[in-house]
Amino acid sequence: MHNLTLLNSLLGGMLIGLAAAVLWIFNGRIAGVSTIVSDAIDTSQDNRAWRWWFLIGLTVGATIYSLCDPRALTWHPVMSEMWLVVAGLLVGVGARMSNGCTSGHGVCGIAQLSRRSVLATITFILCGMLTVWVLRHGVTLL
Numbered sequence: 001m002h003n004l005t006l007l008n009s010l011l012g013g014m015l016i017g018l019a020a021a022v023l024w025i026f027n028g029r030i031a032g033v034s035t036i037v038s039d040a041i042d043t044s045q046d047n048r049a050w051r052w053w054f055l056i057g058l059t060v061g062a063t064i065y066s067l068c069d070p071r072a073l074t075w076h077p078v079m080s081e082m083w084l085v086v087a088g089l090l091v092g093v094g095a096r097m098s099n100g101c102t103s104g105h106g107v108c109g110i111a112q113l114s115r116r117s118v119l120a121t122i123t124f125i126l127c128g129m130l131t132v133w134v135l136r137h138g139v140t141l142l
Contacts, residue, residue, distance in 0.1 A: 020107050023054070032104025033058070034095035078135055098123075 020031040027050060040051035066072040077084065095101040098120050100109065106124065109117020 016103075016107060017111075020103070020111070024108070030104055030108040032100045032108065034092065034101035035104060038096070 023029050023031045029050075031054075036051045036054055039045045040048055040055060042048075045051075079087075091101075098105070100117070100120065102121070102124055105114075105117040105120040110121060
């Protein structure tokens, strides 16, 4: 993460906020990505098309960005792929247990002044800090 700049971070945050606002204003929906993915897959849900278009837009946007900035494809994993898969599964389970993910709670919930979302976001940040500390100080599992 040595190539992050204030401008890139500010622009990225503004675009995330804009996307959440547009989805709320024009569709009346919260941009909670874990719920959008879950509901897109769930065949019992009505009106799944917008969810798929949202997910396609995320993918296409990331692809366009990576084509415009080759540095975006630079990746130096700090752990094995197996642990990355386990971590991803744990994030998914945690998102379902907390009824939302970082985008739902951190972006949309805080904007709505939800106490539950503020608490969830603080929990996400503290767990992230703990994870970084454990990884940087050489604590290994298995």
